[in-house]
Amino acid sequence: MSLDTGFNIWNQNKRESFRSLRRLRWGLLFFCLPFALLMFSGCRPSETAEKAEISFFSMNTLMTFSAYGENAREALLAARAKAERLDGLWSVTDEGSEVWRVNHSGGKTVELGGETAQLAAFSLRMAEETDGALDPTIYPVLKAWGFTTDTRRVPSEEEIAGLLERVDYEKIDLDGNLLTVPEGMELDFGAVGKGYAGDLAAEAVRACGVKSALLTLGGNVQAVGSRPDGTDWRIGLRSPWGDGGLGVLRVSDCAVITSGGYENFFEDEAGHVYWHILDPKTGYPADTGLASVTVICPEGRLGDALSTALFVMGPEKAEEYWRRAGTFEMILVMQDGRLLITEGAAERFTLDEGQKEALTVLSREADRPAG
Secondary structure, eight states: OOOHHOOOOOHHHHHHHHHHHHHHHIIIIITTTTTHHHHHTTSOEEEETTEEEEEEEEEEEEEEEESSSTTTHHHHHHHHHHHHHHHHHHHSSOTTSSSHHHHTSSSOOHHHHHHEEEEEEEEHHHHHHTTTSSSSGGHHHHHHHTTTTTTTOOOHHHHHHHHHHTTGGOEEEEEEEEEEEETOOOOOOOOHHHHHHHHHHHHHHTTTOOOEEEEEEETTTEEEEEEEEEEEEEEEEOTSSSSEEEEEEESSEEEEEEGGGSSEEEEEEEEEESSOOOOOOTBBBOSEEEEEEEEEEEEEEHHHHHHHHHHHHOOHHHHHHHHHHOOEEEEEETTTEEEEEHHHHTTEEOOOOOOOEEEEEEEEOOOEEOO
């Protein structure tokens, strides 16, 4: 199968959309992220609550943590220390990390620390539950595309076919804290790590007695409790096609995780667009008609895993999985502009004024257009 027939080539309109998204992405990175979540809220938290905020770079993304209460500053410093320590454990490029040791073990068994063992166990369990739509052994293919090294390129069909022989989560053996990865295979927990770090950072915040905090880790949002005045946090979702917002989610004490093709992509010399979310079965960028997936659920690790897996599955299989699992809500933004939103999320989502996307609510019984 040739590249032209095996992967859907974007037309000019879609390329223009992604160029706009690139401009938007950098704008968000340098301006919006430190302030976006409060700016999107529409009103400020209680003036009487003591507030602390820190921003730092970790896990290859900008993180901004805000907390309210007597021990807010102490809580944020503890959360930052947790995120940075986990980054040191889980980096695929840092020679001191546990993941690096596993990937360079030559097939020998490696004893992991408790947090890395739990991350590995969760990733392998989600790989099984999603039938391989999420596969932590995809790293050799991801590396060949250059998404982890900033040397972006389109691998040949032969190269991808060869690398796919090294992609199979079922070949990984995890026995408690003992992990064995066959020689030639490599792991990458990037599709789960930030979500897991968000969970553990939130635990660190709560351990300091803070009951109101908002932690952003790139495209991940971890809400600890509600706003200081007891109302929901208001999380703004960006439109994948312009500088405006898509809508606002009202949430408390949960995680909101978004994955999209526009987050990390490149164009070849012919103008063909390739993004970093790969289908483990084909080795090519997942092209299922989705522009982005937002998952709302109690745990960041689950939301992180599912936002990637559902993107790979596509809308039909994503809906089937949602009906079967029943542990999360989601918003699917289609490349053609349609929105598919589960009934639990629809109750907490308001489409921005001026947005004209066709919105369909997915219910447990039957789907219905939004009124």
